[in-house]
Amino acid sequence: MPIGDDCAVVRLGGGKDWVAAADMLVEGRHFEASWASPRDVGFKAVAVNVSDVAAMGGTPRFVLSSGGGAGPETTLGCMEGIFEACEEFGVYPLGGDTTSSPALTVNVAILGELKGPPVLRSGARDGDLLAVTGELGASAAGLLALMSGDVSERRVGRLVRKHLRPEPRVFAGRTAAGLGARAMIDLSDGLASDVRHVSERSGVGCRVDLGLLPIADDVREYVSAMGRDPQVLAATGGEDYELLISAPEAVIEALAAESDVPVTIVGEVVAGDGVVFLRGGEPVGNLSGWDHFREE
Amino acid sequence: MPIGDDCAVVRLGGGKDWVAAADMLVEGRHFEASWASPRDVGFKAVAVNVSDVAAMGGTPRFVLSSGGGAGPETTLGCMEGIFEACEEFGVYPLGGDTTSSPALTVNVAILGELKGPPVLRSGARDGDLLAVTGELGASAAGLLALMSGDVSERRVGRLVRKHLRPEPRVFAGRTAAGLGARAMIDLSDGLASDVRHVSERSGVGCRVDLGLLPIADDVREYVSAMGRDPQVLAATGGEDYELLISAPEAVIEALAAESDVPVTIVGEVVAGDGVVFLRGGEPVGNLSGWDHFREE
Numbered sequence: 001m002p003i004g005d006d007c008a009v010v011r012l013g014g015g016k017d018w019v020a021a022a023d024m025l026v027e028g029r030h031f032e033a034s035w036a037s038p039r040d041v042g043f044k045a046v047a048v049n050v051s052d053v054a055a056m057g058g059t060p061r062f063v064l065s066s067g068g069g070a071g072p073e074t075t076l077g078c079m080e081g082i083f084e085a086c087e088e089f090g091v092y093p094l095g096g097d098t099t100s101s102p103a104l105t106v107n108v109a110i111l112g113e114l115k116g117p118p119v120l121r122s123g124a125r126d127g128d129l130l131a132v133t134g135e136l137g138a139s140a141a142g143l144l145a146l147m148s149g150d151v152s153e154r155r156v157g158r159l160v161r162k163h164l165r166p167e168p169r170v171f172a173g174r175t176a177a178g179l180g181a182r183a184m185i186d187l188s189d190g191l192a193s194d195v196r197h198v199s200e201r202s203g204v205g206c207r208v209d210l211g212l213l214p215i216a217d218d219v220r221e222y223v224s225a226m227g228r229d230p231q232v233l234a235a236t237g238g239e240d241y242e243l244l245i246s247a248p249e250a251v252i253e254a255l256a257a258e259s260d261v262p263v264t265i266v267g268e269v270v271a272g273d274g275v276v277f278l279r280g281g282e283p284v285g286n287l288s289g290w291d292h293f294r295e296e
Numbered sequence: 297m298p299i300g301d302d303c304a305v306v307r308l309g310g311g312k313d314w315v316a317a318a319d320m321l322v323e324g325r326h327f328e329a330s331w332a333s334p335r336d337v338g339f340k341a342v343a344v345n346v347s348d349v350a351a352m353g354g355t356p357r358f359v360l361s362s363g364g365g366a367g368p369e370t371t372l373g374c375m376e377g378i379f380e381a382c383e384e385f386g387v388y389p390l391g392g393d394t395t396s397s398p399a400l401t402v403n404v405a406i407l408g409e410l411k412g413p414p415v416l417r418s419g420a421r422d423g424d425l426l427a428v429t430g431e432l433g434a435s436a437a438g439l440l441a442l443m444s445g446d447v448s449e450r451r452v453g454r455l456v457r458k459h460l461r462p463e464p465r466v467f468a469g470r471t472a473a474g475l476g477a478r479a480m481i482d483l484s485d486g487l488a489s490d491v492r493h494v495s496e497r498s499g500v501g502c503r504v505d506l507g508l509l510p511i512a513d514d515v516r517e518y519v520s521a522m523g524r525d526p527q528v529l530a531a532t533g534g535e536d537y538e539l540l541i542s543a544p545e546a547v548i549e550a551l552a553a554e555s556d557v558p559v560t561i562v563g564e565v566v567a568g569d570g571v572v573f574l575r576g577g578e579p580v581g582n583l584s585g586w587d588h589f590r591e592e
Contacts, residue, residue, distance in 0.1 A: 008390040010358060014310015022392040024362035029396055062306060064405045066320035094304040096318040100325055103398050109360045109405035
């Protein structure tokens with residue numbers, strides 16, 4: 001689709017710009033019915049679209065939602081999750097379509113309002129710092145727990161919630177835009193993929209230090225106990241729905257002071273091209289092997 | 297969903313009103329892969345949304361499209377159909393999402409522009425005439441042909457095309473709105489259901505004469521040969537994507553003169569409530585039994 005950023009930007013009258021995006025979640029591809037309730041799925045479909053608007057520096061305003069499952073209870077549960085998320089994120093549900101489908105499927109299309117120019121993926125410049133909001137890896141750790149059936153353990157409750165009920169960073173995104181952030185993207189595919197989008201679109205190189213990634217203690221413990229590397233998971237796991245921001249140091253500092261969530265410097269933008277991940281000052285090779293979490 | 301009309305109406309800045317809608321098509325529910333190509337499905341998903349905008353008197357402008365099938369070829373074919381329809385109907389594809397799904401699923405969300413007040417389902421008044429654009433029953437006849445595997449017969453080619461590639465009535469809808477049509481709805485569920493929506497929302501009675509329905513000769517012949525009643529099929533078959541318009545006689549006459557498609561008076565709005573279908577001056581009983589074609 002000819003979109004190429006988190007959202008498309010469209011002028012809808014009165015010289016006012018809006019951002020628009022859509023995301024579809026499909027059972028068996030994005031979630032399993034064994035570990036995500038229809039209500040979770042509806043909630044998340046709205047949240048991931050809200051995150052796309054946040055990544056442009058916009059304010060989410062309206063959604064159109066379509067979908068359904070094999071029976072009316074599934075469809076109703078999904079719609080309840082959609083309404084719950086609309087209320088939580090202050091978005092007005094304009095309507096949409098309910099249908100039945102062998103695999104629970106939900107699509108949300110969103111319109112967000114811009115107060116200034118949108119923050120694109122293409123604006124990163126040599127000398128910028130790279131920062132992320134919140135924390136990385138918790139959602140992927142939660143997915144590990146869900147897939148391994150560990151969810152009855154109390155210690156994974158927070159991780160599972162991070163996966164099923166992401167908290168899009170609307171205030172941080174709008175604040176970053178207002179302060180002059182140069183490029184922004186939401187971390188849906190995972191930092192390793194998403195920083196590459198910024199690098200390629202901006203025509204710059206990016207250096208990210210794995211040692212700087214904000215990883216919570218419970219994520220480190222759980223992921224290590226599962227025999228995985230927490231830093232690699234945090235860089236590649238995906239579905240964090242945090243923001244990656246490229247901006248001059250002063251902007252990052254101001255954002256860290258104003259933001260409602262932590263803002264952590266994880267790297268820098270350099271002349272040239274390509275993305276390098278460092279650990280202890282040494283480049284890290286192939287950060288892949290986590291295809292399960294990847295979106296196309 | 298809290299929509300209650302063909303589209304929601306939303307003010308997006310500059311005092312300008314827009315209409316928004318979304319429709320999802322799912323394999324096995326809205327079509328079968330044995331008779332609808334992915335390209336047909338993508339095309340139709342845009343067309344039915346364009347029809348919703350037409351029914352408000354709006355001009356379709358932007359779509360967000362999501363969907364996919366079991367493999368990349370299916371998904372690509374569907375996207376090609378979406379782009380073909382966007383070009384045909386003058387709509388700009390803002391983007392969306394591609395995914396994979398066991399059952400080919402496509403969702404289109406649309407934004408249309410209003411030049412004046414929207415034409416709602418609720419405006420019909422005692423003394424209005426009821427008119428429809430184009431013809432009725434051809435799409436349902438085409439679906440009969442597709443389901444019975446008759447499609448190699450040359451005589452059904454036009455009917456099949458009417459089912460797979462509906463032609464939304466954008467010009468007629470906008471013209472009707474400009475002339476002062478009081479109520480409008482697009483015929484997706486079938487005239488019998490859709491006229492009931494107008495009756496209930498407007499708080500009026502509707503009388504429709506089955507003998508007045510515009511049914512083409514090839515539809516009459518094919519449907520009769522299949523042992524069905526063409527008038528009943530035309531009233532209940534659905535998916536015509538024509539417009540039902542309620543307006544004073546002078547408006548209907550002016551619309552008939554200006555419209556690019558035939559406009560046929562099929563009945564009238566009366567005081568009271570309920571919908572009566574007449575044949576030869578006598579009320580016709582239960583116009584149901586065509587559930588296969590019905591949408592929820």
